[in-house]
Amino acid sequence: MSSATSFDGRAFHFEVEQDARPAAGAFVTFTTADGVRRLGQVLESVPAESGTVGIVGRVLGEVDGDGAFLGLSGLPFTDADVNPADEGTIDRVYAAPGARLTIGALEASPGVPARLLPNRFNRHTFWCGQSGSGKTYALGVVLEELLLHTELPMVVFDPNGDFVRLRELRAPKVPQGEDGGAAFDREALAGRDIRIRRPLGAVGAPAAEAGTAPLLVRFTELRMRSKAAVLGIDPLVDREEYNALLHYESRIASENPEQIVVDLQASADPAARALALRVENLRLMDWELWAGNEEAITDTLDGRPDALILDVGGFTYPDEHLVAALAVLDRLWAERERRRPVLIVIDEAHNFAGPDAESPLARAVRDRIVQIAAEGRKFGLWLLLSTQRPSKVHPGILSQCDNLALMKMSSPVDLAELASVFGFAPAALLERSPLFRQGEALFAGGFVPAPTIARMRERLTEEGGADVPVPLR
Numbered sequence: 001m002s003s004a005t006s007f008d009g010r011a012f013h014f015e016v017e018q019d020a021r022p023a024a025g026a027f028v029t030f031t032t033a034d035g036v037r038r039l040g041q042v043l044e045s046v047p048a049e050s051g052t053v054g055i056v057g058r059v060l061g062e063v064d065g066d067g068a069f070l071g072l073s074g075l076p077f078t079d080a081d082v083n084p085a086d087e088g089t090i091d092r093v094y095a096a097p098g099a100r101l102t103i104g105a106l107e108a109s110p111g112v113p114a115r116l117l118p119n120r121f122n123r124h125t126f127w128c129g130q131s132g133s134g135k136t137y138a139l140g141v142v143l144e145e146l147l148l149h150t151e152l153p154m155v156v157f158d159p160n161g162d163f164v165r166l167r168e169l170r171a172p173k174v175p176q177g178e179d180g181g182a183a184f185d186r187e188a189l190a191g192r193d194i195r196i197r198r199p200l201g202a203v204g205a206p207a208a209e210a211g212t213a214p215l216l217v218r219f220t221e222l223r224m225r226s227k228a229a230v231l232g233i234d235p236l237v238d239r240e241e242y243n244a245l246l247h248y249e250s251r252i253a254s255e256n257p258e259q260i261v262v263d264l265q266a267s268a269d270p271a272a273r274a275l276a277l278r279v280e281n282l283r284l285m286d287w288e289l290w291a292g293n294e295e296a297i298t299d300t301l302d303g304r305p306d307a308l309i310l311d312v313g314g315f316t317y318p319d320e321h322l323v324a325a326l327a328v329l330d331r332l333w334a335e336r337e338r339r340r341p342v343l344i345v346i347d348e349a350h351n352f353a354g355p356d357a358e359s360p361l362a363r364a365v366r367d368r369i370v371q372i373a374a375e376g377r378k379f380g381l382w383l384l385l386s387t388q389r390p391s392k393v394h395p396g397i398l399s400q401c402d403n404l405a406l407m408k409m410s411s412p413v414d415l416a417e418l419a420s421v422f423g424f425a426p427a428a429l430l431e432r433s434p435l436f437r438q439g440e441a442l443f444a445g446g447f448v449p450a451p452t453i454a455r456m457r458e459r460l461t462e463e464g465g466a467d468v469p470v471p472l473r
């Protein structure tokens with residue numbers, strides 16, 4: 001039997017034979033001579049004397065005689081007997097702090113549900129993993145849990161139409177009455193207000209797609225800077241055109257857009273004529289994005305649905321998705337003083353928050369996200385960004401994330417970058433990521449009571465854009 005010591009009541013160490021080495025992330029109990037039982041988590045093993053390894057980790061807290069989890073006393077201890085923790089005790093780690101979002105089961109103890117803390121989505125979250133690792137599927141599980149257990153409204157940027165079926169429940173796999181809480185969850189999900197907004201051309205017949213409507217933006221509502229960005233105008237580089245736009249701005253709000261373009265074309269001012277050329281070259285008047293008198297996305301946002309899914313793929317012109325994103329982000333930012341919480345979920349976040357955004361429009365979107373990452377938290381604007389590699393998202397955003405979810409990632413360079421940015425994620429757990437199977441994920445940071453490797457549960461709702469199968473003969 002090994003004997004553990006903690007000098008500060010927070011970190012522990014002990015030695016074991018090579019072949020009895022517990023895995024990183026494993027939970028162990030320590031029992032001291034006075035009968036006190038503590039729970040700890042193994043974080044690392046280090047070489048020790050011949051034939052043995054040193055195990056170091058973190059003390060999570062004390063456990064009383066009934067198995068209740070008491071939290072950290074901070075008292076040092078020596079000569080504690082070390083044993084693997086049983087499932088009931090591990091469960092307390094998640095139950096005690098109120099971790100209620102059941103996203104799957106612990107990879108090492110499949111009998112213990114893996115749970116996240118709903119109240120800690122008041123921080124920014126970074127979700128990373130290589131293509132096919134299961135990010136989008138897993139994100140869907142988290143969205144379901146947030147819908148089930150919180151009143152936190154969510155706005156989801158969904159570039160591949162993966163969440164457009166979030167309103168549809170999957171058929172239960174087991175007969176009704178035998179699937180425990182799942183039937184209850186299905187019913188609760190069906191009661192939530194989930195709205196889908198898609199490019200006009202992708203919206204089907206109203207009867208076929210309830211809750212679905214076109215994703216439309218009102219140009220007149222955009223801030224001056226954003227209007228300029230839509231036209232690709234940089235206020236300092238394209239000074240004359242920016243100025244011409246400034247002079248026309250008041251007219252844009254009240255007059256017929258076609259007439260304004262005609263006037264621009266006929267203007268004696270070369271900058272105004274250049275503006276008209278931009279409108280024409282970008283085919284701006286043909287974009288299906290413009291709301292006219294229809295409901296714009298900002299109107300829908302003001303209604304604060306439980307989930308607003310923005311299918312931002314599938315527009316005809318290359319910049320339309322960015323304008324849709326800018327309209328939403330600008331509105332959320334403009335309303336920040338109202339301190340109404342919202343979770344901004346961005347799948348494929350590199351499309352909006354990449355470090356090398358080049359056009360004024362892409363920069364405007366990216367800079368707004370950087371700003372929300374830096375300053376949005378206290379206003380209730382919380383980000384959840386998902387992408388394949390950490391380097392694909394602006395470093396000013398990454399450094400603001402307090403929660404990390406990592407799925408399979410084989411690249412050592414990417415893992416090293418994650419380790420340096422997310423110091424709170426134990427290195428020995430990050431190193432296991434290349435061996436993850438699809439649907440396995442490491443969770444670390446404030447939203448999980450202890451760093452956790454989990455196997456995601458099955459979705460309750462339908463997935464949207466499934467992988468394209470190879471045609472077989």
Ligand SMILES: Nc1ncnc2c1ncn2[C@@H]1O[C@H](COP(=O)(O)OP(=O)(O)OP(=O)(O)O)[C@@H](O)[C@H]1O
Pocket residue numbers: 129130131132133134135136137138388438439440456457458463466467
């Ligand atoms: N936990 C899971 N259980 C069952 N199927 C899964 C699971 N995770 C992923 N899949 C399936 O695997 C495929 C790829 O998963 P997903 O789209 O979530 O990957 P991804 O990490 O988002 O990839 P990309 O970066 O390319 O978007 C999907 O068809 C999905 O249905």
Ligand SMILES: [Mg+2]
Pocket residue numbers: 135136137347
């Ligand atoms: Mg995906």
